Amino acid sequence: MRAFARAAAAAAGGLAALNAVPALTSIQPLEPLRTRLLPRLAGVGDSDHVALTFDDGPDAFSTPRFLDALDKAGVKATFFLLGFMLEKDPGLAREIVARGHEVGVHGWLHRPMLLRGPLTTRDDLTRARDLIAGTTGRLPRHYRPPYGIATASALCAARDLGMRPVLWTSWGQDWRAAATPDSVFDTVTGNLRGGGTILLHDCDCTSAPAAWRSALGALPRLVEHCRDRGWRLGPIAEHGLRPA
Template sequence: MSGVAWAKQLTGVAAVGALAQAVPMVTSLGPVRAAVWPRLTGLGDPGHVALTFDDGPDPASTPQFLDALDEAGVHATFFLLGRMVQQAPWLARRIADAGHEVALHGWAHRAHIAVSPAQTLRDLRQGRDEVASAVGRAPTWYRPPYGVATAATFSACRRLGLRPVLWSAWGRDWTASATPESVFHTVVRDLRGGGTVLLHDSDCTSKPLSWRSTLGALPLLLEHCAEQGWKVGPLREHGLAVGVR
């Protein structure tokens, strides 16, 4: 191989490497992500809002969310961690039996940019299998921890038949300073019809008892959506087309 050809090959490898590093940065930036990848951001039917919860199932908190949603007559999508399902498979089944959509948040809550492609695939496969064993069917949706998706994330999703999806509005409900009012106002600041809301029904990766603020914000959020004329429900009813973009 000539020196020129070798230099071109190195340039190509460097470009691919730069792209692989850039992908997680782009997917973690909400406004950029929404413009470039609306489906990945969870932008769907303008008359609908997808309500999603991460990090469960947690026996200390998830049942209270299920009770609140049942009282409101609303279904949601729960992105479950495999390690949490392993500890409480009965609760994962309760979520599904109540009519909610069960999705995957991986096995452990680790950012994919910090692990190898093989570890990323193993994390998704182990989590998917644990969820499927608990509820009797494999999940369709997958949300990477911290919203950081790499090339390995998308590759693993294709291999395992998972559809990656992030969010368009969140409540920053994992912080020690969160209150029901702060969670509500943070969500609605970015929420539009067709948006996907990210909240947490567990504090397993958050400040202790932070879920209480989320639970307190839930009726405020549901009332706001009703006032706007938006139906609230799970991702399966959100009208998202197949594909990443």
């Protein structure tokens, strides 16, 4: 009996380890390697296009400011929405779509997938996808796990639900209390190339209070930076991602 228990525990540990393997792609020093070895997951698209994405909304206080800034710049983007945030203000998600932007799934709650089993993972993604689709009339086609921490269960669930997992090639570290528009701009452009995907945040529900202001302040310069280099800037739907 003890031998069986040990074997069962070993098997469970092995499955947990396999489930966690994709999470290695979220380790910051490995991000350049992820972009090179897993370009489809990283969000590498057409070389003359850059995908602009925002996580953690919608937020009634901050998201409209990003929508106005994007309108002023003439740019469309992808907003990865959290279900619990959307539940608070469904009309804002409809406005995002009405203004021509794409909506994707960021999960229901912003918790690491490593803390969830396969069933709770699927439930989280399904609840968020169904609410987004029911609210906006658009079925989300892309999924980004919280913190960029993917698990085998999350990747499988996303694909079963008709969504493609997409992370990023460049981020602004705009969630930090010390972030400024200059620091966000410098961090994003430090390794940004044509075909890249930018990660920013339009909400501070998981960030330092008002940290989103750093991303908002950097946005006009980022748009100008991309245009100066001849890169089209838009949502993931127009990014030319290769078939998975």
